[in-house]
Amino acid sequence: MPQLAVGNWKMHTTRDEAVRLVRGLVELTQGIDPARAIVGVAPPYPFLDAVRDAIGGAGVELVAQDCHEAKSGAFTGAVSAPMLASVGVKRVIVGHSERRQVFGDSDETVRAKLLAVLDAGLHAILCVGETLPERDAGQAEAVVERQLRAGLADLDAAALARVTIAYEPVWAIGTGRTATPAQAGELHAFVRERVLPQLQAGSLAVLYGGSVKPDNIDALAATPHVGGVLVGGASLEASSFARIVRGCADHGAE
Ligand code: PGA
Numbered sequence: 001m002p003q004l005a006v007g008n009w010k011m012h013t014t015r016d017e018a019v020r021l022v023r024g025l026v027e028l029t030q031g032i033d034p035a036r037a038i039v040g041v042a043p044p045y046p047f048l049d050a051v052r053d054a055i056g057g058a059g060v061e062l063v064a065q066d067c068h069e070a071k072s073g074a075f076t077g078a079v080s081a082p083m084l085a086s087v088g089v090k091r092v093i094v095g096h097s098e099r100r101q102v103f104g105d106s107d108e109t110v111r112a113k114l115l116a117v118l119d120a121g122l123h124a125i126l127c128v129g130e131t132l133p134e135r136d137a138g139q140a141e142a143v144v145e146r147q148l149r150a151g152l153a154d155l156d157a158a159a160l161a162r163v164t165i166a167y168e169p170v171w172a173i174g175t176g177r178t179a180t181p182a183q184a185g186e187l188h189a190f191v192r193e194r195v196l197p198q199l200q201a202g203s204l205a206v207l208y209g210g211s212v213k214p215d216n217i218d219a220l221a222a223t224p225h226v227g228g229v230l231v232g233g234a235s236l237e238a239s240s241f242a243r244i245v246r247g248c249a250d251h252g253a254e
Helices: 015-028 045-055 081-086 097-102 107-119 132-136 140-152 181-198 217-221 238-251
Strands: 003-008 037-042 060-064 091-094 123-128 163-167 206-209 228-231
Touching: 003 060, 003 091, 003 238, 015 037, 015 045, 015 060, 015 238, 037 238, 045 060, 081 107, 091 107, 107 123, 107 140, 123 140, 132 140, 140 163, 140 181, 163 181, 181 206, 181 217, 217 228, 217 238, 228 238
Parallel strands: 003 037, 003 228, 037 060, 060 091, 091 123, 123 163, 163 206, 206 228
Antiparallel strands: none
């Protein structure tokens, strides 16, 4: 399976910066075999169109950072999955820890968003991960298992085929404190070998996220059960994200 490398730009860039960034990325990732690495970018909503046009025929996937769970309605400021599909988005991130912590998305909300994404015919990246107090209390596995069960229970095989998991320890996001390959490997093994098979979801890819950088990508991408990465800060510079994509490609199977 190819590894998946997605850059989450969060609330960064102006329109011009977004276009420049994706153009640079397209140029620097030319020639990377899509059988080894799939590249995606998740720009802010207002720039989805412009970024899609700048991507043109290049093989970079358009990803959205979030969506509302309803199809349409009186939800001022919100954006629905069918809207995202209509501008060419292929994949939507749901349950990012910033949505859970800053915007109060509960496990139930994340589940509803996941269903909305799948209903719109799109792929989803379901983010899970423990906070530092939860890790220190020895609850990392229990928290991740709860989030996965809430998100994935009772989905049929066709729906699951369009879901990717991202394990992102909250204490490693934007902090410069990456999980060591051993810590990431432990949780990835737990998810891949213990939790997902119980949910009939054993074949789902599991990405790692949290302070992924050019200097740690090789070790992370080589970690057993890591199927790619979700990258924040280091995806805001074309050269560093391209280096990360190459690291993934080195470990993605043909
Ligand atoms: P970071 O963000 O790479 O800046 O730690 C990761 C994420 O939020 O997905």
